Amino acid sequence: MQSGRPVSRKTRWERFKAAMWEYRWLNLMVIPGFFFFILFKYVPMYGIIIAFKNYKGAAGGFQAIASAPWIGLKNFEIFFKSLYCARIFKNTIWISLLRLVFSFPAPILLALMINEVRSNVFKRTVQTITYMPYFLSWVVVAALLNTLLSPDNGAINAMIQLRGGSTVYFLTSKSWFRPILIISEIWKNIGYGSIVYLAAITSIDQEQYEAARVDGASKFQQIIHVTLPELSNIIAIMLILQIGKMFDDNFDQIYNLYSPSVYEVADVFETYIYRNGIQQSKFSYSAAIGLVKSVIALAMILFTNWASKKLDTDGLF
Protein backbone atom coordinates (compact mmCIF):
# COMPACT_ATOMS: atom_id res chain seq x y z
CA MET A 1 0.00 0.00 0.00
CA GLN A 2 1.31 3.44 -0.86
CA SER A 3 1.77 5.76 2.03
CA GLY A 4 0.32 9.02 0.72
CA ARG A 5 -3.03 7.93 -0.64
CA PRO A 6 -5.01 6.64 2.34
CA VAL A 7 -4.18 9.77 4.27
CA SER A 8 -5.46 12.13 1.58
CA ARG A 9 -8.54 9.97 1.06
CA LYS A 10 -9.27 10.12 4.73
CA THR A 11 -8.99 13.87 4.92
CA ARG A 12 -11.19 14.25 1.88
CA TRP A 13 -13.76 11.99 3.49
CA GLU A 14 -13.52 13.96 6.66
CA ARG A 15 -13.87 17.21 4.81
CA PHE A 16 -16.93 15.82 3.08
CA LYS A 17 -18.37 14.70 6.41
CA ALA A 18 -17.72 18.12 7.92
CA ALA A 19 -19.41 19.82 4.98
CA MET A 20 -22.41 17.51 5.19
CA TRP A 21 -22.69 18.31 8.89
CA GLU A 22 -22.38 22.01 8.27
CA TYR A 23 -25.25 21.84 5.76
CA ARG A 24 -27.25 19.36 7.81
CA TRP A 25 -30.42 21.45 7.92
CA LEU A 26 -30.26 22.31 4.24
CA ASN A 27 -29.62 18.66 3.42
CA LEU A 28 -32.62 17.69 5.47
CA MET A 29 -34.79 20.17 3.58
CA VAL A 30 -33.60 18.87 0.22
CA ILE A 31 -34.28 15.20 0.93
CA PRO A 32 -38.05 14.93 0.22
CA GLY A 33 -37.89 16.93 -3.00
CA PHE A 34 -34.75 15.17 -4.15
CA PHE A 35 -36.40 11.81 -3.56
CA PHE A 36 -39.39 12.96 -5.61
CA PHE A 37 -37.25 13.97 -8.60
CA ILE A 38 -35.28 10.74 -8.56
CA LEU A 39 -38.31 8.49 -8.23
CA PHE A 40 -40.83 10.22 -10.47
CA LYS A 41 -38.55 11.91 -13.02
CA TYR A 42 -35.31 9.96 -13.30
CA VAL A 43 -36.56 6.40 -12.81
CA PRO A 44 -38.97 6.83 -15.77
CA MET A 45 -36.00 8.06 -17.83
CA TYR A 46 -34.32 4.71 -17.15
CA GLY A 47 -37.61 3.14 -18.28
CA ILE A 48 -37.05 4.60 -21.76
CA ILE A 49 -34.98 1.49 -22.59
CA ILE A 50 -38.38 -0.17 -23.05
CA ALA A 51 -38.38 1.52 -26.47
CA PHE A 52 -35.53 -0.75 -27.59
CA LYS A 53 -37.11 -3.88 -26.16
CA ASN A 54 -40.03 -6.12 -26.82
CA TYR A 55 -42.02 -5.63 -23.65
CA LYS A 56 -45.15 -7.70 -23.53
CA GLY A 57 -47.97 -7.39 -21.08
CA ALA A 58 -48.09 -4.92 -18.28
CA ALA A 59 -48.49 -7.67 -15.67
CA GLY A 60 -44.79 -7.53 -14.83
CA GLY A 61 -44.97 -3.80 -14.34
CA PHE A 62 -41.94 -1.56 -14.37
CA GLN A 63 -39.51 -4.21 -13.09
CA ALA A 64 -40.22 -6.42 -16.11
CA ILE A 65 -38.71 -3.78 -18.41
CA ALA A 66 -35.22 -4.94 -17.41
CA SER A 67 -35.83 -8.56 -18.35
CA ALA A 68 -37.66 -7.93 -21.65
CA PRO A 69 -35.64 -9.00 -24.72
CA TRP A 70 -33.75 -6.34 -26.70
CA ILE A 71 -34.92 -5.76 -30.26
CA GLY A 72 -32.82 -2.75 -31.23
CA LEU A 73 -34.49 -0.14 -33.38
CA LYS A 74 -37.38 -2.31 -34.53
CA ASN A 75 -40.06 -0.15 -32.88
CA PHE A 76 -38.65 2.99 -34.45
CA GLU A 77 -38.56 1.31 -37.85
CA ILE A 78 -42.21 0.33 -37.60
CA PHE A 79 -43.15 3.87 -36.69
CA PHE A 80 -41.08 5.64 -39.31
CA LYS A 81 -42.40 3.34 -42.03
CA SER A 82 -46.03 3.69 -40.98
CA LEU A 83 -48.29 6.30 -42.53
CA TYR A 84 -48.95 7.67 -39.04
CA CYS A 85 -45.43 9.04 -38.81
CA ALA A 86 -45.88 11.50 -41.67
CA ARG A 87 -49.36 12.38 -40.48
CA ILE A 88 -48.23 13.17 -36.94
CA PHE A 89 -45.28 15.27 -38.07
CA LYS A 90 -47.46 17.11 -40.55
CA ASN A 91 -50.17 17.85 -37.98
CA THR A 92 -47.70 18.89 -35.28
CA ILE A 93 -45.91 21.29 -37.58
CA TRP A 94 -49.10 22.67 -39.13
CA ILE A 95 -50.76 23.32 -35.80
CA SER A 96 -47.58 24.90 -34.41
CA LEU A 97 -47.27 27.20 -37.41
CA LEU A 98 -50.89 28.27 -37.13
CA ARG A 99 -50.27 28.99 -33.47
CA LEU A 100 -47.22 31.10 -34.25
CA VAL A 101 -49.07 33.11 -36.86
CA PHE A 102 -52.41 33.61 -35.05
CA SER A 103 -52.21 32.75 -31.34
CA PHE A 104 -48.83 34.34 -30.72
CA PRO A 105 -49.58 37.95 -31.77
CA ALA A 106 -53.05 38.02 -30.15
CA PRO A 107 -51.90 38.87 -26.58
CA ILE A 108 -49.56 41.57 -27.91
CA LEU A 109 -52.47 43.21 -29.69
CA LEU A 110 -54.63 42.96 -26.58
CA ALA A 111 -51.90 44.50 -24.42
CA LEU A 112 -51.57 47.42 -26.84
CA MET A 113 -55.33 47.94 -26.78
CA ILE A 114 -55.65 47.72 -22.99
CA ASN A 115 -52.85 50.23 -22.71
CA GLU A 116 -54.86 52.79 -24.69
CA VAL A 117 -57.87 52.58 -22.37
CA ARG A 118 -58.19 55.80 -20.38
CA SER A 119 -60.55 54.76 -17.61
CA ASN A 120 -58.89 52.73 -14.87
CA VAL A 121 -62.08 50.96 -13.89
CA PHE A 122 -62.70 49.84 -17.45
CA LYS A 123 -59.08 48.77 -17.77
CA ARG A 124 -59.26 46.60 -14.67
CA THR A 125 -62.58 45.13 -15.77
CA VAL A 126 -61.23 44.18 -19.19
CA GLN A 127 -58.19 42.57 -17.58
CA THR A 128 -60.19 40.59 -15.05
CA ILE A 129 -62.61 39.33 -17.70
CA THR A 130 -59.97 38.37 -20.23
CA TYR A 131 -57.90 36.47 -17.63
CA MET A 132 -60.92 34.38 -16.69
CA PRO A 133 -60.78 31.60 -19.32
CA TYR A 134 -57.17 30.83 -18.43
CA PHE A 135 -58.42 29.26 -15.21
CA LEU A 136 -60.87 26.93 -16.89
CA SER A 137 -59.73 23.42 -17.74
CA TRP A 138 -59.76 22.20 -21.31
CA VAL A 139 -62.48 19.77 -20.26
CA VAL A 140 -64.71 22.72 -19.38
CA VAL A 141 -63.73 24.65 -22.51
CA ALA A 142 -64.53 21.58 -24.59
CA ALA A 143 -67.90 21.39 -22.85
CA LEU A 144 -68.56 25.04 -23.67
CA LEU A 145 -67.54 24.50 -27.28
CA ASN A 146 -69.68 21.39 -27.57
CA THR A 147 -72.66 23.33 -26.30
CA LEU A 148 -72.07 26.34 -28.53
CA LEU A 149 -71.24 24.36 -31.66
CA SER A 150 -73.62 21.46 -31.21
CA PRO A 151 -75.46 20.60 -34.43
CA ASP A 152 -78.71 19.98 -32.47
CA ASN A 153 -79.39 23.22 -30.65
CA GLY A 154 -76.04 24.91 -30.18
CA ALA A 155 -76.03 28.69 -30.29
CA ILE A 156 -73.89 29.02 -33.40
CA ASN A 157 -75.90 26.57 -35.46
CA ALA A 158 -79.11 28.16 -34.21
CA MET A 159 -77.87 31.47 -35.60
CA ILE A 160 -76.85 29.86 -38.86
CA GLN A 161 -80.30 28.29 -39.18
CA LEU A 162 -82.02 31.58 -38.41
CA ARG A 163 -80.23 33.03 -41.40
CA GLY A 164 -81.38 30.12 -43.47
CA GLY A 165 -78.04 28.35 -43.60
CA SER A 166 -77.58 24.64 -43.16
CA THR A 167 -76.17 22.96 -40.05
CA VAL A 168 -72.39 22.83 -39.75
CA TYR A 169 -70.81 19.89 -37.90
CA PHE A 170 -67.94 21.96 -36.58
CA LEU A 171 -66.10 19.54 -34.31
CA THR A 172 -66.23 16.62 -36.69
CA SER A 173 -65.31 18.64 -39.76
CA LYS A 174 -61.77 18.28 -41.06
CA SER A 175 -61.71 21.82 -42.39
CA TRP A 176 -63.10 23.37 -39.21
CA PHE A 177 -61.08 21.47 -36.64
CA ARG A 178 -57.82 23.39 -36.81
CA PRO A 179 -59.46 26.84 -36.88
CA ILE A 180 -61.41 25.81 -33.78
CA LEU A 181 -58.18 24.73 -32.07
CA ILE A 182 -56.64 28.12 -32.76
CA ILE A 183 -59.70 30.19 -31.89
CA SER A 184 -60.30 28.34 -28.64
CA GLU A 185 -56.65 28.66 -27.70
CA ILE A 186 -56.72 32.40 -28.30
CA TRP A 187 -59.94 32.68 -26.31
CA LYS A 188 -58.46 30.81 -23.38
CA ASN A 189 -54.99 32.34 -23.23
CA ILE A 190 -55.14 35.83 -24.71
CA GLY A 191 -55.68 37.67 -21.42
CA TYR A 192 -53.12 35.76 -19.44
CA GLY A 193 -50.57 36.05 -22.23
CA SER A 194 -50.99 39.83 -22.32
CA ILE A 195 -49.68 40.28 -18.74
CA VAL A 196 -46.04 40.13 -19.73
CA TYR A 197 -46.46 42.63 -22.56
CA LEU A 198 -48.52 45.03 -20.45
CA ALA A 199 -45.77 45.05 -17.84
CA ALA A 200 -43.21 45.84 -20.54
CA ILE A 201 -45.39 48.62 -21.96
CA THR A 202 -45.79 50.17 -18.51
CA SER A 203 -42.05 50.44 -18.11
CA ILE A 204 -41.60 52.48 -21.29
CA ASP A 205 -40.35 55.98 -20.57
CA GLN A 206 -43.25 58.41 -20.96
CA GLU A 207 -41.00 61.13 -22.30
CA GLN A 208 -40.64 59.22 -25.51
CA TYR A 209 -44.36 59.62 -26.09
CA GLU A 210 -44.11 63.29 -25.24
CA ALA A 211 -41.35 63.72 -27.77
CA ALA A 212 -43.34 61.83 -30.42
CA ARG A 213 -46.35 64.00 -29.65
CA VAL A 214 -44.37 67.19 -30.03
CA ASP A 215 -43.27 65.91 -33.43
CA GLY A 216 -46.95 65.55 -34.30
CA ALA A 217 -47.21 61.74 -34.19
CA SER A 218 -50.74 60.37 -34.02
CA LYS A 219 -51.78 57.63 -31.56
CA PHE A 220 -51.29 55.00 -34.19
CA GLN A 221 -47.87 56.34 -35.16
CA GLN A 222 -46.87 56.38 -31.50
CA ILE A 223 -47.70 52.70 -31.22
CA ILE A 224 -45.75 51.86 -34.36
CA HIS A 225 -42.73 54.04 -33.66
CA VAL A 226 -42.46 54.05 -29.87
CA THR A 227 -44.30 51.14 -28.26
CA LEU A 228 -43.50 48.32 -30.67
CA PRO A 229 -39.76 49.01 -30.92
CA GLU A 230 -39.59 49.13 -27.12
CA LEU A 231 -41.36 45.76 -26.99
CA SER A 232 -39.21 44.10 -29.64
CA ASN A 233 -36.88 42.45 -27.16
CA ILE A 234 -39.58 40.83 -25.06
CA ILE A 235 -41.49 39.82 -28.20
CA ALA A 236 -38.36 38.15 -29.57
CA ILE A 237 -37.83 36.24 -26.34
CA MET A 238 -41.45 35.11 -26.15
CA LEU A 239 -41.32 34.07 -29.80
CA ILE A 240 -38.23 31.98 -29.20
CA LEU A 241 -39.87 30.38 -26.17
CA GLN A 242 -42.92 29.59 -28.27
CA ILE A 243 -40.78 27.97 -30.97
CA GLY A 244 -39.07 25.93 -28.28
CA LYS A 245 -42.46 24.55 -27.28
CA MET A 246 -43.39 23.58 -30.85
CA PHE A 247 -43.37 19.91 -30.04
CA ASP A 248 -45.39 20.32 -26.88
CA ASP A 249 -48.62 19.00 -28.19
CA ASN A 250 -51.28 20.68 -26.11
CA PHE A 251 -52.58 17.18 -25.47
CA ASP A 252 -55.25 18.50 -23.10
CA GLN A 253 -56.80 20.66 -25.77
CA ILE A 254 -56.66 18.27 -28.69
CA TYR A 255 -57.68 15.19 -26.74
CA ASN A 256 -60.77 16.90 -25.36
CA LEU A 257 -61.89 18.22 -28.73
CA TYR A 258 -61.01 15.58 -31.28
CA SER A 259 -62.83 12.48 -32.46
CA PRO A 260 -62.00 9.69 -34.94
CA SER A 261 -63.47 11.66 -37.84
CA VAL A 262 -60.77 14.34 -37.50
CA TYR A 263 -57.77 12.17 -36.54
CA GLU A 264 -56.36 12.89 -39.97
CA VAL A 265 -55.90 16.59 -39.21
CA ALA A 266 -55.73 16.48 -35.41
CA ASP A 267 -53.61 13.52 -34.36
CA VAL A 268 -50.31 14.56 -32.75
CA PHE A 269 -47.59 12.68 -30.86
CA GLU A 270 -49.21 12.53 -27.44
CA THR A 271 -52.66 11.59 -28.67
CA TYR A 272 -51.23 8.80 -30.83
CA ILE A 273 -49.02 7.59 -27.97
CA TYR A 274 -51.97 7.56 -25.62
CA ARG A 275 -54.21 5.56 -27.95
CA ASN A 276 -51.52 3.03 -28.81
CA GLY A 277 -49.77 2.80 -25.48
CA ILE A 278 -52.50 2.99 -22.90
CA GLN A 279 -55.60 1.93 -24.80
CA GLN A 280 -54.00 -0.80 -26.89
CA SER A 281 -51.13 -1.66 -24.52
CA LYS A 282 -48.42 -1.40 -27.21
CA PHE A 283 -46.00 -0.19 -24.57
CA SER A 284 -42.66 -0.56 -26.34
CA TYR A 285 -43.90 0.85 -29.63
CA SER A 286 -45.46 3.96 -28.06
CA ALA A 287 -42.50 4.53 -25.76
CA ALA A 288 -40.33 4.60 -28.89
CA ILE A 289 -42.55 7.31 -30.40
CA GLY A 290 -42.44 9.15 -27.09
CA LEU A 291 -38.64 9.06 -27.22
CA VAL A 292 -38.62 10.46 -30.76
CA LYS A 293 -40.79 13.31 -29.55
CA SER A 294 -38.77 13.94 -26.38
CA VAL A 295 -35.49 14.07 -28.28
CA ILE A 296 -36.83 16.52 -30.88
CA ALA A 297 -38.36 18.65 -28.12
CA LEU A 298 -35.08 18.64 -26.20
CA ALA A 299 -33.18 19.70 -29.30
CA MET A 300 -35.64 22.54 -29.92
CA ILE A 301 -35.35 23.77 -26.35
CA LEU A 302 -31.55 23.65 -26.32
CA PHE A 303 -31.52 25.52 -29.60
CA THR A 304 -33.95 28.19 -28.45
CA ASN A 305 -32.20 28.57 -25.11
CA TRP A 306 -28.97 29.13 -27.00
CA ALA A 307 -30.70 31.64 -29.28
CA SER A 308 -32.20 33.54 -26.37
CA LYS A 309 -28.81 33.73 -24.69
CA LYS A 310 -27.68 35.62 -27.74
CA LEU A 311 -30.47 38.09 -27.07
CA ASP A 312 -30.36 38.23 -23.31
CA THR A 313 -27.16 37.32 -21.56
CA ASP A 314 -29.06 35.95 -18.59
CA GLY A 315 -30.65 33.15 -20.57
CA LEU A 316 -34.04 31.88 -19.62
CA PHE A 317 -33.17 30.06 -16.42
Place this chain on the structure above:
Amino acid sequence: MGCSEEGIMMKVKKNRTLNSPGEHIFLFLNDLILILLCIVMIYPVLFVLARSVTPELERALHPLRIFPSSFDFTGYVFIFSSGSNIVNSYRTTILRTLIGTAVNMALTLLLAYPLSKKYYRPRKVLTGLIVFTMWFSGGLIPSFLLNKSLGLLNSFWVYIFPCAVNPFNLMIMRNFFQQIPDSLDESAKLDGANDLRVFWSIYLPLSTASIATLTLFYAVFHWNMWFDSMLYMNRKEMWTMQYTLRQLIDSATVTDIATVGTAMDNIPPAETVRMATVVVATVPILCIYPFLQKYFVKGMLVGSVKG
Protein backbone atom coordinates in the same frame (compact mmCIF):
# COMPACT_ATOMS: atom_id res chain seq x y z
CA MET B 1 -39.11 46.43 -15.78
CA GLY B 2 -41.83 48.01 -13.65
CA CYS B 3 -42.96 44.72 -12.29
CA SER B 4 -45.46 45.81 -9.69
CA GLU B 5 -49.15 45.27 -9.97
CA GLU B 6 -49.81 48.93 -9.22
CA GLY B 7 -47.48 49.80 -12.06
CA ILE B 8 -49.49 47.87 -14.59
CA MET B 9 -52.87 48.90 -13.39
CA MET B 10 -52.38 52.51 -12.47
CA LYS B 11 -49.67 53.95 -14.64
CA VAL B 12 -51.96 55.46 -17.19
CA LYS B 13 -50.71 58.33 -19.21
CA LYS B 14 -52.49 60.94 -17.15
CA ASN B 15 -50.55 63.76 -18.72
CA ARG B 16 -51.78 62.99 -22.19
CA THR B 17 -54.42 65.27 -23.59
CA LEU B 18 -56.59 64.56 -26.54
CA ASN B 19 -56.12 66.97 -29.31
CA SER B 20 -57.65 65.64 -32.47
CA PRO B 21 -61.00 64.14 -33.50
CA GLY B 22 -58.99 61.27 -34.99
CA GLU B 23 -57.77 60.30 -31.56
CA HIS B 24 -61.29 60.41 -30.18
CA ILE B 25 -62.41 57.99 -32.85
CA PHE B 26 -59.38 55.80 -32.26
CA LEU B 27 -60.06 55.56 -28.52
CA PHE B 28 -63.75 55.00 -29.06
CA LEU B 29 -63.13 52.14 -31.48
CA ASN B 30 -60.54 50.72 -29.12
CA ASP B 31 -63.01 50.67 -26.24
CA LEU B 32 -65.72 49.26 -28.45
CA ILE B 33 -63.56 46.36 -29.61
CA LEU B 34 -62.57 45.60 -26.03
CA ILE B 35 -66.21 45.57 -24.96
CA LEU B 36 -66.98 43.14 -27.77
CA LEU B 37 -64.04 41.00 -26.69
CA CYS B 38 -65.35 40.91 -23.13
CA ILE B 39 -68.73 39.78 -24.42
CA VAL B 40 -67.06 37.01 -26.40
CA MET B 41 -65.21 35.96 -23.23
CA ILE B 42 -68.31 35.91 -21.03
CA TYR B 43 -71.00 34.72 -23.43
CA PRO B 44 -70.08 31.01 -23.49
CA VAL B 45 -70.03 30.88 -19.70
CA LEU B 46 -73.38 32.67 -19.39
CA PHE B 47 -74.82 30.46 -22.10
CA VAL B 48 -73.95 27.29 -20.21
CA LEU B 49 -75.14 28.80 -16.94
CA ALA B 50 -78.48 29.63 -18.56
CA ARG B 51 -78.80 26.21 -20.11
CA SER B 52 -78.25 24.52 -16.78
CA VAL B 53 -81.45 26.08 -15.42
CA THR B 54 -83.57 26.11 -18.60
CA PRO B 55 -86.29 23.47 -19.02
CA GLU B 56 -85.52 21.06 -21.83
CA LEU B 57 -88.43 22.16 -24.00
CA GLU B 58 -87.44 25.80 -23.90
CA ARG B 59 -83.83 24.87 -24.70
CA ALA B 60 -85.00 23.25 -27.90
CA LEU B 61 -87.42 26.01 -28.86
CA HIS B 62 -85.20 29.00 -28.06
CA PRO B 63 -81.61 27.84 -28.34
CA LEU B 64 -80.19 31.35 -28.17
CA ARG B 65 -81.87 32.52 -24.99
CA ILE B 66 -79.58 33.66 -22.18
CA PHE B 67 -82.44 34.60 -19.82
CA PRO B 68 -84.88 31.69 -19.61
CA SER B 69 -88.55 32.46 -19.06
CA SER B 70 -88.94 29.64 -16.57
CA PHE B 71 -86.44 27.88 -14.34
CA ASP B 72 -85.66 24.24 -13.80
CA PHE B 73 -83.20 23.40 -11.04
CA THR B 74 -83.55 19.61 -11.24
CA GLY B 75 -79.98 19.35 -12.56
CA TYR B 76 -78.55 20.82 -9.39
CA VAL B 77 -80.92 18.94 -7.14
CA PHE B 78 -79.83 15.72 -8.79
CA ILE B 79 -76.11 16.54 -8.60
CA PHE B 80 -76.23 17.02 -4.86
CA SER B 81 -78.62 14.20 -4.03
CA SER B 82 -77.44 10.94 -2.49
CA GLY B 83 -76.67 8.28 -5.06
CA SER B 84 -75.21 10.88 -7.40
CA ASN B 85 -71.64 10.11 -8.39
CA ILE B 86 -71.01 13.79 -9.00
CA VAL B 87 -71.03 14.39 -5.25
CA ASN B 88 -68.27 11.78 -4.97
CA SER B 89 -66.23 13.44 -7.68
CA TYR B 90 -66.67 16.78 -6.02
CA ARG B 91 -65.43 15.40 -2.72
CA THR B 92 -62.45 13.76 -4.43
CA THR B 93 -61.52 16.98 -6.20
CA ILE B 94 -61.78 19.09 -3.05
CA LEU B 95 -59.70 16.59 -1.05
CA ARG B 96 -57.17 16.35 -3.80
CA THR B 97 -56.88 20.10 -4.12
CA LEU B 98 -56.40 20.58 -0.37
CA ILE B 99 -53.96 17.73 0.27
CA GLY B 100 -52.21 18.03 -3.08
CA THR B 101 -51.60 21.75 -2.77
CA ALA B 102 -50.34 21.38 0.80
CA VAL B 103 -47.86 18.69 -0.28
CA ASN B 104 -46.84 20.76 -3.32
CA MET B 105 -46.15 23.85 -1.26
CA ALA B 106 -44.29 22.04 1.50
CA LEU B 107 -41.94 20.24 -0.90
CA THR B 108 -41.49 23.23 -3.19
CA LEU B 109 -40.61 25.63 -0.37
CA LEU B 110 -38.32 23.17 1.36
CA LEU B 111 -36.42 22.46 -1.83
CA ALA B 112 -36.36 26.03 -3.14
CA TYR B 113 -34.66 27.41 -0.04
CA PRO B 114 -31.41 25.42 -0.15
CA LEU B 115 -31.25 25.88 -3.93
CA SER B 116 -31.31 29.64 -3.44
CA LYS B 117 -28.27 29.60 -1.14
CA LYS B 118 -24.99 30.33 -2.91
CA TYR B 119 -22.99 28.82 -0.05
CA TYR B 120 -24.80 25.49 -0.31
CA ARG B 121 -22.34 23.48 -2.36
CA PRO B 122 -24.58 20.76 -3.86
CA ARG B 123 -26.74 23.58 -5.23
CA LYS B 124 -25.38 23.54 -8.78
CA VAL B 125 -25.67 19.79 -9.25
CA LEU B 126 -29.18 19.71 -7.80
CA THR B 127 -30.36 22.66 -9.89
CA GLY B 128 -28.98 21.04 -13.03
CA LEU B 129 -30.72 17.80 -12.15
CA ILE B 130 -34.04 19.61 -11.75
CA VAL B 131 -33.76 21.91 -14.77
CA PHE B 132 -33.02 18.91 -16.96
CA THR B 133 -36.41 17.41 -16.04
CA MET B 134 -38.08 20.49 -17.53
CA TRP B 135 -36.45 19.74 -20.86
CA PHE B 136 -36.56 16.00 -21.06
CA SER B 137 -38.79 13.34 -19.57
CA GLY B 138 -39.22 9.61 -19.65
CA GLY B 139 -42.57 10.13 -21.31
CA LEU B 140 -46.01 8.74 -20.74
CA ILE B 141 -45.37 5.00 -20.97
CA PRO B 142 -42.48 4.55 -18.50
CA SER B 143 -44.24 6.82 -15.98
CA PHE B 144 -47.44 4.87 -16.39
CA LEU B 145 -45.71 1.54 -15.78
CA LEU B 146 -43.79 2.96 -12.82
CA ASN B 147 -46.87 4.34 -11.10
CA LYS B 148 -48.58 1.03 -11.65
CA SER B 149 -45.70 -0.86 -10.07
CA LEU B 150 -45.67 1.54 -7.15
CA GLY B 151 -49.22 0.44 -6.37
CA LEU B 152 -50.72 3.81 -7.18
CA LEU B 153 -53.34 2.33 -9.50
CA ASN B 154 -56.81 3.00 -8.05
CA SER B 155 -55.27 4.78 -5.10
CA PHE B 156 -56.03 8.34 -4.05
CA TRP B 157 -52.29 8.98 -3.72
CA VAL B 158 -51.84 8.80 -7.48
CA TYR B 159 -53.34 12.30 -7.44
CA ILE B 160 -50.70 13.55 -4.99
CA PHE B 161 -47.27 11.94 -5.34
CA PRO B 162 -46.48 11.86 -9.08
CA CYS B 163 -47.08 15.63 -9.27
CA ALA B 164 -45.64 16.56 -5.86
CA VAL B 165 -43.27 19.21 -7.23
CA ASN B 166 -43.60 21.25 -10.40
CA PRO B 167 -40.08 22.23 -11.51
CA PHE B 168 -41.27 25.50 -13.07
CA ASN B 169 -42.94 26.60 -9.86
CA LEU B 170 -39.88 25.48 -7.94
CA MET B 171 -37.70 27.76 -10.04
CA ILE B 172 -40.10 30.69 -9.51
CA MET B 173 -39.80 30.19 -5.76
CA ARG B 174 -36.03 29.80 -5.89
CA ASN B 175 -35.69 33.00 -7.92
CA PHE B 176 -37.78 34.81 -5.36
CA PHE B 177 -35.73 33.53 -2.40
CA GLN B 178 -32.58 34.63 -4.21
CA GLN B 179 -33.84 38.20 -4.29
CA ILE B 180 -33.94 38.36 -0.50
CA PRO B 181 -30.67 39.95 0.68
CA ASP B 182 -28.13 37.55 2.21
CA SER B 183 -27.45 39.99 5.03
CA LEU B 184 -30.69 38.97 6.74
CA ASP B 185 -29.57 35.36 6.71
CA GLU B 186 -26.08 36.22 7.96
CA SER B 187 -27.19 38.39 10.86
CA ALA B 188 -29.69 35.78 12.02
CA LYS B 189 -26.93 33.16 11.90
CA LEU B 190 -24.73 35.40 14.08
CA ASP B 191 -27.55 35.43 16.61
CA GLY B 192 -27.38 31.65 16.66
CA ALA B 193 -30.28 30.73 14.40
CA ASN B 194 -29.91 27.62 12.24
CA ASP B 195 -30.97 27.33 8.58
CA LEU B 196 -34.35 25.89 9.42
CA ARG B 197 -35.05 28.76 11.76
CA VAL B 198 -33.93 31.38 9.22
CA PHE B 199 -36.15 29.76 6.61
CA TRP B 200 -39.15 29.65 8.90
CA SER B 201 -38.95 33.00 10.65
CA ILE B 202 -37.34 35.22 8.02
CA TYR B 203 -37.79 33.85 4.52
CA LEU B 204 -41.34 32.55 4.72
CA PRO B 205 -42.85 35.74 6.21
CA LEU B 206 -41.10 37.79 3.52
CA SER B 207 -42.48 35.62 0.72
CA THR B 208 -46.22 35.70 1.33
CA ALA B 209 -47.02 37.12 -2.12
CA SER B 210 -45.03 34.43 -3.93
CA ILE B 211 -46.44 31.75 -1.68
CA ALA B 212 -49.96 32.93 -2.48
CA THR B 213 -49.18 32.87 -6.20
CA LEU B 214 -47.80 29.36 -6.18
CA THR B 215 -50.61 28.12 -3.97
CA LEU B 216 -53.06 29.44 -6.54
CA PHE B 217 -51.17 27.84 -9.44
CA TYR B 218 -51.00 24.47 -7.71
CA ALA B 219 -54.61 24.62 -6.53
CA VAL B 220 -55.88 25.45 -10.03
CA PHE B 221 -53.75 22.62 -11.42
CA HIS B 222 -55.30 20.11 -9.02
CA TRP B 223 -58.81 21.43 -9.50
CA ASN B 224 -58.55 21.15 -13.29
CA MET B 225 -56.73 17.81 -13.48
CA TRP B 226 -58.50 14.94 -15.21
CA PHE B 227 -55.78 13.00 -17.02
CA ASP B 228 -54.57 10.98 -14.04
CA SER B 229 -58.13 9.84 -13.33
CA MET B 230 -58.34 8.54 -16.87
CA LEU B 231 -55.00 6.75 -16.62
CA TYR B 232 -55.02 5.33 -13.12
CA MET B 233 -58.52 5.31 -11.68
CA ASN B 234 -60.89 2.51 -12.57
CA ARG B 235 -63.25 3.27 -9.70
CA LYS B 236 -65.69 5.91 -10.85
CA GLU B 237 -66.42 6.91 -7.25
CA MET B 238 -62.89 8.29 -7.09
CA TRP B 239 -62.77 10.14 -10.37
CA THR B 240 -62.03 13.83 -10.20
CA MET B 241 -64.76 16.30 -11.09
CA GLN B 242 -63.19 17.19 -14.42
CA TYR B 243 -62.90 13.58 -15.53
CA THR B 244 -66.47 12.82 -14.54
CA LEU B 245 -67.52 15.85 -16.57
CA ARG B 246 -65.49 14.60 -19.51
CA GLN B 247 -67.17 11.23 -19.33
CA LEU B 248 -70.61 12.86 -19.08
CA ILE B 249 -69.95 14.82 -22.25
CA ASP B 250 -68.54 11.83 -24.07
CA SER B 251 -71.35 9.40 -23.47
CA ALA B 252 -74.84 9.62 -24.86
CA THR B 253 -76.56 8.67 -21.61
CA VAL B 254 -75.50 9.92 -18.24
CA THR B 255 -76.94 7.26 -15.94
CA ASP B 256 -73.85 5.02 -15.70
CA ILE B 257 -71.51 7.85 -14.92
CA ALA B 258 -73.68 10.10 -12.85
CA THR B 259 -75.06 7.56 -10.42
CA VAL B 260 -73.67 4.99 -8.02
CA GLY B 261 -75.33 2.04 -6.36
CA THR B 262 -78.95 1.31 -7.12
CA ALA B 263 -80.39 3.13 -10.08
CA MET B 264 -82.22 6.33 -9.23
CA ASP B 265 -85.47 7.28 -10.77
CA ASN B 266 -86.14 10.82 -11.93
CA ILE B 267 -82.76 11.46 -13.49
CA PRO B 268 -83.03 14.77 -15.34
CA PRO B 269 -82.27 15.00 -19.07
CA ALA B 270 -78.63 14.36 -19.97
CA GLU B 271 -78.06 17.90 -21.19
CA THR B 272 -79.35 19.37 -17.94
CA VAL B 273 -77.01 17.19 -15.88
CA ARG B 274 -74.07 18.06 -18.12
CA MET B 275 -74.64 21.78 -17.98
CA ALA B 276 -75.16 21.80 -14.22
CA THR B 277 -71.95 19.80 -13.80
CA VAL B 278 -69.98 22.29 -15.89
CA VAL B 279 -71.25 25.10 -13.69
CA VAL B 280 -70.51 23.30 -10.44
CA ALA B 281 -67.02 22.37 -11.65
CA THR B 282 -66.22 25.93 -12.70
CA VAL B 283 -67.85 28.29 -10.22
CA PRO B 284 -65.37 27.88 -7.32
CA ILE B 285 -62.47 28.95 -9.52
CA LEU B 286 -64.38 31.82 -11.07
CA CYS B 287 -65.22 33.03 -7.59
CA ILE B 288 -61.70 33.07 -6.21
CA TYR B 289 -59.50 34.15 -9.10
CA PRO B 290 -60.49 37.84 -9.20
CA PHE B 291 -59.35 38.22 -5.58
CA LEU B 292 -56.03 36.55 -6.28
CA GLN B 293 -55.50 38.35 -9.56
CA LYS B 294 -52.84 40.69 -8.26
CA TYR B 295 -50.87 37.75 -6.90
CA PHE B 296 -50.78 35.81 -10.10
CA VAL B 297 -49.86 38.89 -12.09
CA LYS B 298 -46.89 39.24 -9.76
CA GLY B 299 -46.05 35.56 -9.90
CA MET B 300 -46.26 35.49 -13.67
CA LEU B 301 -43.75 38.33 -13.83
CA VAL B 302 -41.34 36.87 -11.26
CA GLY B 303 -41.38 33.59 -13.11
CA SER B 304 -41.12 34.96 -16.60
CA VAL B 305 -38.14 36.29 -18.42
CA LYS B 306 -36.51 39.38 -17.04
CA GLY B 307 -37.24 42.34 -19.28
